[in-house]
Amino acid sequence: MPVNEYGQMIGEPVDDTPGVLPSLIRIEGRYTIIEALSVEKHAEDLLAVYGPDSPREMWTYLFQAQVADMKELVTLLNQMLARKDRFYYAIIDKATGKALGTFSLMRIDQNNRVIEVGAVTFSPELRGTRIGTEAQYLLARYVFEELNYRRYEWKCDALNLPSRRAAERLGFIYEGTFRQAVIYKGRTRDTDWLSMIDKDWLQVKSRLETWLAPENFDKDGRQYKSLREL
Template identity: 45%
Template sequence: MVHYNEFDQPIGDEVSGWTPRPRPERVTLNGRFCTIKPLSTEKHGADLIETLLQRSENSIWTYMAAGPFETIEDFIDFLCVQESSADPLHFTIIDHELGKAVGTFSLMHMTPEHGTIEVGWVIYSQLLKRTATATEAQYLLMKYALEDLGYRRYEWKCDALNEPSRRAARRLGFRFEGIFRNALIYKNRSRDTAWFALTDEDWPHQKQAFEKWLRPENFDQRGQQKEALERPNEL
């Protein structure tokens, strides 16, 4: 339904009773496959050295603004900077079965007055990619932002050439919104940015899809999914 003002101009829906959303805090989020904890170099540094440096290919850094790292010291310095940041606010993904930190991601570009926030700095080790743990981690952070904090818009942005990231966004229920050309310069190269978003209107359907997919009965004895994660337009 289109609304019109007194000048007969189309205007957006009224947002009644809106107040700025709380800023994310350094919380712990618990799931069946993983726990999300605020990034701590002291607590998680040794695990991340192993999983992100020693057991992962340097290709995981291709589309990141940082890395790859020549020395462990350089990587630790990077983690310390990430840990001290408030926006982006970085979290560590702890895999329950492995008992160690296997990746990091963050909440960033926070605009509490408008209720928009982005998930970014998604750094997955080879131990985390294409696992139930990775999917649950995204679900937990998304739920925290959209449901617990009440944000209206949850964004995913990536280098337009990063097809694995674009596939991941679509699988997780984000909707493609377009390409921002020449949006950034990083590592001495130009980046066109692909924009995706999931809104509070999308969330109830996507939450249902996540929780259906994450049920124990959806996994066989080897931990492999039986049914794929549904997208909102497939429900």
């Protein structure tokens, strides 16, 4: 730990070059593709994710609610894309070409090179799959290796235990709970904060790549070793 001329411990020196805003158009992985969200390209598929047939319980901890029809979905997607402080991406099953969910890069602090993955909206078909895990891996790799951010955050309702477990499975570390941090849908929310930093990334990356490797799955796509085992 560095010490200044007064004998006080101080933080390590760091490059203070500001981060750049995301410009991701498309990244192709082994199982999935993530690409910039498009109403024209993705709305038809996403109606199954955001629409009236989606499970009601999946919206409990999300800020938005399910939409009634395609008209409402198009309005919602256009509102999402109009935001200048978030960058939304569709998650595509590479085998079928079908969009199964969305997520975004948000709460971007360029000066401190801090960025958050949020608004994670996965269909039941996407949850717990290597497609979803690879999508998160590809986005994290983009954040650390191309955008050169120092800190990558995940925040969720403290009562949303599946979200916290998903984050920890991916390599995010729980840092604490902000009590009464948010009001949404007419109720209060305590928010769990988790993060991954650049010093963590090489180990996290290796673990994710080991899990995602074809030899970790049988011919039916069942894993031999879970990510938590690695």
